[in-house]
């Protein structure tokens with residue numbers, strides 16, 4: 001069945017389940033819509049339509065009229081949510097097998113999802129399952145070459161950890177999948193990665209299951225980063241953080257409606273893409289959990305190695321010492337560095353100044369800025385490619401390649417890394433027809449390589465901008 005036909009079937013299915021983008025008939029009076037009074041034959045069209053946004057998430061939801069901030073724009077009844085519970089409720093074998101093993105809630109949802117997908121057209125959820133992507137670019141799906149392309153040790157470590165964790169979860173869940181007599185395809189690690197990436201990138205928070213729920217149509221919303229979070233985050237305690245994470249939600253399960261409800265996070269004009277904030281993420285975290293990065297991410301951060309003797313001088317959490325997306329050092333990083341650059345015998349008398357975020361003295365500030373600028377510069381020099389080289393490489397790999405020959409012509413001899421790409425993807429072997437198009441596997445590897453290069457460019461730019469920031473402060477102080 002063609003994609004368009006599958007989507008149409010899915011929309012019919014969602015409509016019969018009561019998914020609705022016009023929860024109120026009279027939007028001005030906000031009168032609740034009575035069941036069965038839906039005026040359009042489709043669950044979308046009143047507030048939202050499905051559209052394609054090539055540079056902002058692909059398929060997504062578009063405002064079909066002007067939408068006001070705070071307006072309820074989509075309601076997905078509980079009965080339409082796909083959860084471990086709803087999958088097990090309709091499958092006695094599944095719930096019996098799951099009950100015999102000790103699995104985490106994520107593993108249970110992964111097994112349940114694979115079990116359902118394996119039913120094919122016999123599954124009640126089939127129209128919805130056809131809408132899942134066939135593959136994902138989350139970090140755990142990166143191979144060795146793609147991980148190395150991240151260049152930063154911390155990022156490579158994050159990718160290796162993500163892969164290791166996914167592998168362990170898969171191995172531990174294998175006995176239950178064997179008991180359920182999964183076919184080899186659904187037992188494979190590849191299938192497990194697909195299912196766990198589906199969960200990681202498509203589920204919504206629900207209060208009764210930490211693994212979350214799949215929310216038909218609600219999971220068509222693409223992501224926009226919450227703005228101004230840094231200011232809010234710095235200096236808040238854990239309780240305040242809880243309040244903050246609730247506030248960031250523009251999609252939430254509401255008991256009163258017994259449905260997942262989505263609200264417009266801002267005012268939208270007809271034709272705008274309507275976005276959802278999944279939470280506050282750095283680009284590395286977005287890559288890890290969702291398989292994409294943002295070109296402009298107000299919550300991105302760069303960490304650099306700091307002096308060993310810095311940490312005993314302050315009580316800020318380690319992860320609060322970073323460089324912001326625009327190159328400025330975080331509040332805690334500046335405060336801690338100012339204290340570090342103060343002679344020990346003066347610490348007591350200036351601590352309150354440092355902790356209030358104020359400059360201690362011009363000399364002290366200059367030492368801090370010089371140290372940070374030098375560290376960023378050294379870090380950049382220690383990486384195997386420069387920003388300019390990465391940008392050139394990106395401009396090459398970003399093309400639509402027609403054939404193996406075209407890729408080879410452009411990448412052979414460009415950099416050691418591009419040669420390695422050709423090698424690990426078997427494009428240098430005898431017998432690979434040059435006129436052939438790229439295989440799906442190679443295209444996917446190219447996508448992930450691109451993401452890795454893009455990620456490292458963004459990281460390097462933060463360091464580069466930090467150098468500019470520090471240099472400006474030093475110059476201003478010397479006036």
Ligand SMILES: C[S@@+](CC[C@H](N)C(=O)[O-])C[C@H]1O[C@@H](n2cnc3c(N)ncnc32)[C@H](O)[C@@H]1O
Pocket residue numbers: 055056057058059060131133201202219220221222223224289290291292293294
């Ligand atoms: C919940 S789904 C959103 C709908 C998705 N585009 C679809 O067609 O099903 C989340 C996924 O959409 C993509 N995505 C969401 N927001 C994005 C953005 N701002 N830029 C790029 N990709 C995005 C990522 O692949 C992410 O894992």
